[in-house]
Amino acid sequence: xxETKQSELYGLMAEFDGPEQLIEASRKAYExxxxxxxxxxxxxxxGLPEAVGFKESKLPLIxxxxxxxxxxxxxxxxxxxxxxxxxxxIGGRPLNSWPSFLPITFxxxxxxxxxxxxxxxxxxxxxxxxxxxxxxxxxxxxxxxxRFFLCIESEDEKFDPEETKKxxxxxxxxxxxxxxx
Amino acid sequence: xxxxxxxxxxLNRIQQRALIIGVLGLALAGAGAFVSPQQFFRSYxxxxxxxxxxxxxxxxxxxxxxxxxxxxxxxxxRILEAASRTIPVLAVLFLPIFFGMSDLxxxxxxxxxxxxxILQHKSxxxxxxxxxxxxxxxxxxxxxxxxxxNKWSVEQDRTGDASLSDRLERIGGPSILFYVxxxxxxxxxxxxxxxxxxxxxxxxxxxxxxxxxxxxxxxALVLSxxxxxxxxxxxxxxxxFHDLGNLMLAFISLWAYVNVSQFLIIWSGNLxxxxxxxxxxxxxxxxxxxxxxxxxxxxxxxxxxxxxxxKRRANVLAKIAVGVILVRFFDLYWIIAPNFYxxxxxxxxxxVVTPIGLGGIWVAAFIWQLKGRALLPVxxxxxxxxxxHE
Numbered sequence: 001x002x003e004t005k006q007s008e009l010y011g012l013m014a015e016f017d018g019p020e021q022l023i024e025a026s027r028k029a030y031e032x033x034x035x036x037x038x039x040x041x042x043x044x045x046x047g048l049p050e051a052v053g054f055k056e057s058k059l060p061l062i063x064x065x066x067x068x069x070x071x072x073x074x075x076x077x078x079x080x081x082x083x084x085x086x087x088x089x090i091g092g093r094p095l096n097s098w099p100s101f102l103p104i105t106f107x108x109x110x111x112x113x114x115x116x117x118x119x120x121x122x123x124x125x126x127x128x129x130x131x132x133x134x135x136x137x138x139x140x141x142x143x144x145x146x147r148f149f150l151c152i153e154s155e156d157e158k159f160d161p162e163e164t165k166k167x168x169x170x171x172x173x174x175x176x177x178x179x180x181x
Numbered sequence: 182x183x184x185x186x187x188x189x190x191x192l193n194r195i196q197q198r199a200l201i202i203g204v205l206g207l208a209l210a211g212a213g214a215f216v217s218p219q220q221f222f223r224s225y226x227x228x229x230x231x232x233x234x235x236x237x238x239x240x241x242x243x244x245x246x247x248x249x250x251x252x253x254x255x256x257x258x259r260i261l262e263a264a265s266r267t268i269p270v271l272a273v274l275f276l277p278i279f280f281g282m283s284d285l286x287x288x289x290x291x292x293x294x295x296x297x298x299i300l301q302h303k304s305x306x307x308x309x310x311x312x313x314x315x316x317x318x319x320x321x322x323x324x325x326x327x328x329x330x331n332k333w334s335v336e337q338d339r340t341g342d343a344s345l346s347d348r349l350e351r352i353g354g355p356s357i358l359f360y361v362x363x364x365x366x367x368x369x370x371x372x373x374x375x376x377x378x379x380x381x382x383x384x385x386x387x388x389x390x391x392x393x394x395x396x397x398x399x400x401a402l403v404l405s406x407x408x409x410x411x412x413x414x415x416x417x418x419x420x421x422f423h424d425l426g427n428l429m430l431a432f433i434s435l436w437a438y439v440n441v442s443q444f445l446i447i448w449s450g451n452l453x454x455x456x457x458x459x460x461x462x463x464x465x466x467x468x469x470x471x472x473x474x475x476x477x478x479x480x481x482x483x484x485x486x487x488x489x490x491x492k493r494r495a496n497v498l499a500k501i502a503v504g505v506i507l508v509r510f511f512d513l514y515w516i517i518a519p520n521f522y523x524x525x526x527x528x529x530x531x532x533v534v535t536p537i538g539l540g541g542i543w544v545a546a547f548i549w550q551l552k553g554r555a556l557l558p559v560x561x562x563x564x565x566x567x568x569x570h571e
Contacts, residue, residue: 060489099444099449102445
């Protein structure tokens with residue numbers, strides 16, 4: 001059932017004039033029980049992620065794991081080099097001179113954490129994505145200029161081509177479009 | 182001013198208690214001064230440097246706030262201004278050091294200098310008259326910036342003149358610059374010269390960051406209390422506490438960064454004129470304090486402040502702030518006390534009583550200043566802008 005729906009339509013998209021209307025509409029859509037939806041704006045809008053039901057990003061956890069892995073790798077790399085593989089006496093210091101390992105450990109922590117942040121962000125957003133159905137709506141190009149869009153996807157359990165369209169129209173958008181898959 | 186009425190009884194009560202604690206504490210410390218003058222001055226210097234950190238930290242965070250003018254700055258601006266206006270009290274409280282010069286600083290003892298060639302070379306800088314001329318200079322610079330930062334801010338409350346914001350913005354940068362320079366020199370004079378053979382160029386900056394960490398925590402703590410009352414309750418949002426928590430996290434990380442920088446360079450160099458400073462702090466019980474400071478001044482608050490939900494709840498952030506304020510005492514003691522007792526950990530009852538006494542006086546002066554003005558700079562055009570964007 002869901003598959004046939006999907007093959008017909010990716011979803012329904014409503015166009016709004018301003019961020020306030022979009023937040024209000026998103027909130028109402030969430031209250032009406034819609035979950036599979038997304039909002040598109042030309043700039044970040046405070047409160048919008050919460051309005052479309054975005055709870056908490058997994059990104060901080062990914063970055064933390066990246067940081068711990070990076071720090072461990074950084075320290076281990078130096079430990080193996082100067083204690084196990086090439087033990088050299090440098091000015092009588094102990095082989096495991098941990099204070100002098102700190103800068104590299106720190107830098108590796110930051111490096112791997114930063115990579116985890118960027119790559120994790122890409123992965124969680126499903127990027128890179130060469131094709132996305134929302135661009136099938138010609139007016140969607142305005143989402144990077146001065147219009148605000150809310151798209152309810154057909155994957156949503158409550159989605160119904162007729163009912164959902166009526167619901168979106170009740171939110172007083174400028175227009176409602178059908179999004180081809 | 183009417184909106185302040187709701188908090189006034191509460192503030193009066195705290196002020197009264199602080200004053201009683203201050204007077205009792207200093208009376209006890211004064212009695213201690215007769216028993217052991219040397220110990221009194223050592224404890225006094227420690228306590229004094231803790232409390233002046235709040236006034237000077239407020240100066241530099243005010244400067245930063247006027248440079249960037251975010252919402253977090255406007256909700257704590259009046260707290261910082263009140264704390265900075267305690268500088269005349271602190272200037273007076275600095276004077277007793279005069280009578281303890283030879284008890285505190287070995288370079289002030291002629292017999293020690295006569296037997297020490299290095300101190301003879303340093304005596305062009307490290308001598309009593311020049312020490313006091315410099316101290317007067319530091320207080321003049323600090324008071325000057327504090328005077329104008331406060332004057333223009335309160336003038337705007339009265340007149341609503343928008344151009345005063347520009348002036349405050351222009352003085353923000355210089356106030357940070359001159360504070361860092363004078364505090365570097367002041368910490369060299371007042372603290373680093375306790376061990377006159379030892380030197381570290383980043384030492385002043387470690388002091389600066391310590392004061393900023395302390396003040397950030399103090400401002401977050403006071404704000405969490407004031408936020409329950411008008412007028413702050415009208416504008417306060419979780420986001421503001423989140424920002425303050427983030428700044429605390431950033432400054433605590435910076436504190437760790439500069440401390441590791443100093444340690445790493447001295448440890449790597451391993452030179453006879455530098456390394457004793459750390460050797461003293463790693464043996465005879467001081468080592469335990471070193472580990473304590475690393476764990477509770479960095480690791481614990483770092484992990485707690487990484488978590489978003491801890492920063493967004495005022496009461497949780499306030500508890501973390503209390504912890505940070507307390508651990509600042511330990512860090513400062515770790516810097517100062519081993520200079521006097523290099524061979525083993527040493528805590529005198531005056532080390533507890535004197536800082537508490539000075540703190541009572543300081544808190545009373547702070548509340549007295551806090552009550553005198555509106556709690557928000559309502560006529561600052563940047564304020565509306567800052568709150569509108571949130």
